[in-house]
Amino acid sequence: MNVDTDNDRPTLARVYRSLRDICPDSWNLPGGRMPTGLGYDFLRPVEDSGINDLKHYYFMADLADGQPLGRANLYSVCFDLATTDRKLTPAWRTTIKRWFPGFMTFRFLECGLLTMVSNPLALRSDTDLERVLPVLAGQMDQLAHDDGSDFLMIRDVDPEHYQRYLDILRPLGFRPALGFSRVDTTISWSSVEEALGCLSHKRRLPLKTSLEFRERFGIEVEELDEYAEHAPVLARLWRNVKTEAKDYQREDLNPEFFAACSRHLHGRSRLWLFRYQGTPIAFFLNVWGADENYILLEWGIDRDFEHYRKANLYRAALMLSLKDAISRDKRRMEMGITNYFTKLRIPGARVIPTIYFLRHSTDPVHTATLARMMMHNIQRPTLPDDMSEEFCRWEERIRLDQDGLPEHDIFRKIDRQHKYTGLKLGGVYGFYPRFTGPQRSTVKAAELGEIVLLGTNSYLGLATHPEVVEASAEATRRYGTGCSGSPLLNGTLDLHVSLEQELACFLGKPAAVLCSTGYQSNLAAISALCESGDMIIQDALNHRSLFDAARLSGADFTLYRHNDMDHLARVLRRTEGRRRIIVVDAVFSMEGTVADLATIAELADRHGCRVYVDESHALGVLGPDGRGASAALGVLARMDVVMGTFSKSFASVGGFIAGDRPVVDYIRHNGSGHVFSASLPPAAAAATHAALRVSRREPDRRARVLAAAEYMATGLARQGYQAEYHGTAIVPVILGNPTVAHAGYLRLMRSGVYVNPVAPPAVPEERSGFRTSYLADHRQSDLDRALHVFAGLAEDLTPQGAAL
Incomplete structure (x- = not known):
C-alpha cells in the first residue's frame, strides 16, 4: 500500500x-x-x-x-x-x-x-x-x-x-x-432502416444485401445469451482469425474464455452463431454494460466454407450488431481495431x-x-x-x-533515428565486430576464435605478404609514424612523390596526386572540378562518396538507372549544352557488377562530356597487370580522371586521382580533402609501393581471387541462394529483407563464417543480404567449410526454404 x-x-x-x-x-x-x-x-x-x-x-x-x-x-x-x-x-x-x-x-x-x-x-x-x-x-x-x-x-x-x-x-x-486505431459509430437512429437511409444507394446496397444470407446462401443464424456449450467451436473458429492475422500478435482465446463469458456476462452479452447445413461456420460475440457503449468483442469464421467470400458474414454481423445496439438504446457502437475497410461502411463510422x-x-x-x-x-x-x-x-x-530534444536542437535527428538502436533492442546488432589477428583466409574474432573470412577488400591477399609488411615497417623506422602536416606544406616525402609517379606510369596518365583515404580522394577531386551550374551525371548505384562529393561541389546532379546505357543517352540528350561530367564506379562495391565503360566513353565523346571513373574495386583484380576495368575494356586512355584507393588490392590505406597534369595540378591546389588534410603515413605509402610491385610480379593472384569468387557463387547458387557472379571479387547474396540480413550475418559469424551484411542505405531494401568478397589466399578447405555452413542454413535463408 x-x-x-x-x-x-x-x-x-x-x-x-x-x-x-x-x-x-x-x-x-x-x-x-x-x-x-x-x-x-x-x-x-x-x-x-x-x-x-x-x-x-x-x-x-x-x-x-x-x-x-x-x-x-x-x-x-x-x-x-x-x-x-x-x-x-x-x-x-x-x-x-x-x-x-x-x-x-x-x-x-x-x-x-x-x-x-x-x-x-x-x-x-x-x-x-x-x-x-x-x-x-x-x-x-x-x-x-x-x-x-x-x-x-x-x-x-x-x-x-x-x-x-x-x-x-x-x-x-x-x-x-x-x-x-479503433472504429466506432455514434447511434442517433431509431432503427437500422433509418441508419441506412443516411447512405447513398451505392453504399447502402451492400449492407442491405449482406443481411440476405439466409435467402441467398441457406445460412441460418442463432441469437444466444447462453453459449457455454459452444465454447470449443467458438475457440476453433476464432483461431482461424488469429492464424490469418498479419497486423499484430492477437490474444490467444481458449474455450474457457468463451465459457466464462457466457457464465459471468449473462444478460450483458450476445452471441450470433451462423450455421450452414447445421454446421457452425462463424460467430460474433458482443457485450454491453451500464454505460452507453455497445462493444463488438470477438468473432471467428471458417474460411473453408464454400460461400465464405460471397456471403460476407462479417458485414452481416456488423449490421445485426447495430440493430441490437439500437434496440438496447445504446449511444455508441465500439467496433474495435482492424478490418477498417468493412467497418467504415457502417453508417456514421469513424476512425479514432x-x-x-x-x-x-x-x-x-x-x-x-x-x-x-x-x-x-x-x-x-x-x-x-x-x-x-x-x-x-x-x-x-x-x-x-x-522527441526528447526541442525542435531547435540540432541533435534532435539523433533522438529520432531507431534503425541501429532497434537492432540492439532486438539482440541482432552485429556492427563493429572485434578481430584480434590479421585478415587472411580466416581471421580471429574476439570470443569466437578462428572464422572463415568472406568479407574483406584485401582482394590480392597482400596485407600480410612479408614483402609488404617489411616495407611498411622499414618506412616507419626511416620516416616515423606520420608526416604531421599537409602535403601542400611540410607533409610531402620523397616516398609520396615516387608513389605518385609510379601510379601515373601504372595507369598511363601524365600525373597523379595522393589523398589520405579513398573517400577523401573522391571528395577532393569532384568538389574541386565541379561547381554551381555544372551537371554531374551518376549511376544510381555509385558509391556513397561519389554522391557526397557531388553535393559538396554545389553542382547539379542527376542519375541514370544502373548500367542502363539507353537511359544515360537520354539524360545526355536532355542536358545538352550544360558543362557535364559522367561519374561512375568501375566495379560497383555492393553488386560486383562492372560498368559498361566502353559505351560510356562512346556516349561521352558523342555528347562532349567528361568521364570520371572510380576504379577502387577493380584495380589489382581486373585488366592487364591489374590496371582496372577501364584497361580491361580498352578505354583507359579515354577516361579523363581515374580515381583509386589503396585499401583494397593494395593492402594499405589512402587514395589517389590520376589524369592529365593540368587537371591533377588543379586538384592538388584546390582539392580541400588533399590540401587541408595530413599526408598519407609513410608506412601506408611504402606498403602501397610494395603491393604494386608484388601484384605485377605475381599475376596469378588475380586469377586466384576470381576463381574463388566464381567457385563460391556457383556453390551458393546450387544450394538455392541468389548469389550473383559478375567476373569480379564481389559476390552478393540477396535475401530481400534488412532484418534477415542482420540476423543471418550474426548467425553465420557464430557458425564460423564472416560476411558483410548489407541493407539500406547501402542498397535498396529488396537487395538486402550479404556482400561476400574473396582474396587470392583463400584456402580451398576454408571455402568448402563456408559452403558447408551456408548449406546448413539454406533451408532458412534461400527463397525455397523461407517459403516452407
Whole structure:
C-alpha cells in the first residue's frame, strides 16, 4: 500500500493479484463511471480462462475515508514485437526466432482493457487524473521491477485526454506512440432502416444485401445469451482469425474464455452463431454494460466454407450488431481495431486514433526506440480524405511529442533515428565486430576464435605478404609514424612523390596526386572540378562518396538507372549544352557488377562530356597487370580522371586521382580533402609501393581471387541462394529483407563464417543480404567449410526454404 498526500487528502493505492481478493462492490465505481471493459464481471472471464498466461494486477486508488478515486486493470504479458513488422514474413520471423529465441520478445506490464475501447484508467471524476495517474505509474514501476518486465505501457488513451496524460507521464520517462486505431459509430437512429437511409444507394446496397444470407446462401443464424456449450467451436473458429492475422500478435482465446463469458456476462452479452447445413461456420460475440457503449468483442469464421467470400458474414454481423445496439438504446457502437475497410461502411463510422505511453524499465534509449518503432510498424488504416487529414495531424503531433530534444536542437535527428538502436533492442546488432589477428583466409574474432573470412577488400591477399609488411615497417623506422602536416606544406616525402609517379606510369596518365583515404580522394577531386551550374551525371548505384562529393561541389546532379546505357543517352540528350561530367564506379562495391565503360566513353565523346571513373574495386583484380576495368575494356586512355584507393588490392590505406597534369595540378591546389588534410603515413605509402610491385610480379593472384569468387557463387547458387557472379571479387547474396540480413550475418559469424551484411542505405531494401568478397589466399578447405555452413542454413535463408 502506498500513501500519497495532496492538499492534505491522502490517497491510498492498493494492487491486488486476483479479483477473488476484491469485493465486487468495492471495485466498481459509482454513478456509471466504470467502463464496461473494466467492470468486475467482464474482467472475470479474462482472469478465469488464463488466456495468454497473463499475470493480473488490479489497481485501486481510494481516499483514506474509502471513497473510490480510480481503478485500472494491469497485466504482465510476453509480447512479440516482430509481429508488428509488416515487412517480416511469418517464415522469416520463425527463422530468426529459431536462431535467436529472444528476438524482439519482451515482457510488458500493460495498463489497458482487452476491448481496447476506453481510456485505461477509470476515475471517479476527470479532475482526479493528475492525482491518480502518477500514483498508478509509480505502482507500475514497482511491479515491473518485481516481475522482471522490460517495458511499461499505458494503452488506448483517446485524443480528448491525450495532452493531460502527456503532461503527467512525459516527466516520468514515458514517450507516446500511435497505437492501433479503433472504429466506432455514434447511434442517433431509431432503427437500422433509418441508419441506412443516411447512405447513398451505392453504399447502402451492400449492407442491405449482406443481411440476405439466409435467402441467398441457406445460412441460418442463432441469437444466444447462453453459449457455454459452444465454447470449443467458438475457440476453433476464432483461431482461424488469429492464424490469418498479419497486423499484430492477437490474444490467444481458449474455450474457457468463451465459457466464462457466457457464465459471468449473462444478460450483458450476445452471441450470433451462423450455421450452414447445421454446421457452425462463424460467430460474433458482443457485450454491453451500464454505460452507453455497445462493444463488438470477438468473432471467428471458417474460411473453408464454400460461400465464405460471397456471403460476407462479417458485414452481416456488423449490421445485426447495430440493430441490437439500437434496440438496447445504446449511444455508441465500439467496433474495435482492424478490418477498417468493412467497418467504415457502417453508417456514421469513424476512425479514432489511440495513443500508447511507453517506457523501458531501465533504459531511456530503449524507450525512445520502441516508441519510434511502434509509430513506424503499426499499420495505419486507409481512410477517406477528411479522416486522413485529421489522422495525419495526430501522427505529426505525436512524432513531435516523442522527441526528447526541442525542435531547435540540432541533435534532435539523433533522438529520432531507431534503425541501429532497434537492432540492439532486438539482440541482432552485429556492427563493429572485434578481430584480434590479421585478415587472411580466416581471421580471429574476439570470443569466437578462428572464422572463415568472406568479407574483406584485401582482394590480392597482400596485407600480410612479408614483402609488404617489411616495407611498411622499414618506412616507419626511416620516416616515423606520420608526416604531421599537409602535403601542400611540410607533409610531402620523397616516398609520396615516387608513389605518385609510379601510379601515373601504372595507369598511363601524365600525373597523379595522393589523398589520405579513398573517400577523401573522391571528395577532393569532384568538389574541386565541379561547381554551381555544372551537371554531374551518376549511376544510381555509385558509391556513397561519389554522391557526397557531388553535393559538396554545389553542382547539379542527376542519375541514370544502373548500367542502363539507353537511359544515360537520354539524360545526355536532355542536358545538352550544360558543362557535364559522367561519374561512375568501375566495379560497383555492393553488386560486383562492372560498368559498361566502353559505351560510356562512346556516349561521352558523342555528347562532349567528361568521364570520371572510380576504379577502387577493380584495380589489382581486373585488366592487364591489374590496371582496372577501364584497361580491361580498352578505354583507359579515354577516361579523363581515374580515381583509386589503396585499401583494397593494395593492402594499405589512402587514395589517389590520376589524369592529365593540368587537371591533377588543379586538384592538388584546390582539392580541400588533399590540401587541408595530413599526408598519407609513410608506412601506408611504402606498403602501397610494395603491393604494386608484388601484384605485377605475381599475376596469378588475380586469377586466384576470381576463381574463388566464381567457385563460391556457383556453390551458393546450387544450394538455392541468389548469389550473383559478375567476373569480379564481389559476390552478393540477396535475401530481400534488412532484418534477415542482420540476423543471418550474426548467425553465420557464430557458425564460423564472416560476411558483410548489407541493407539500406547501402542498397535498396529488396537487395538486402550479404556482400561476400574473396582474396587470392583463400584456402580451398576454408571455402568448402563456408559452403558447408551456408548449406546448413539454406533451408532458412534461400527463397525455397523461407517459403516452407
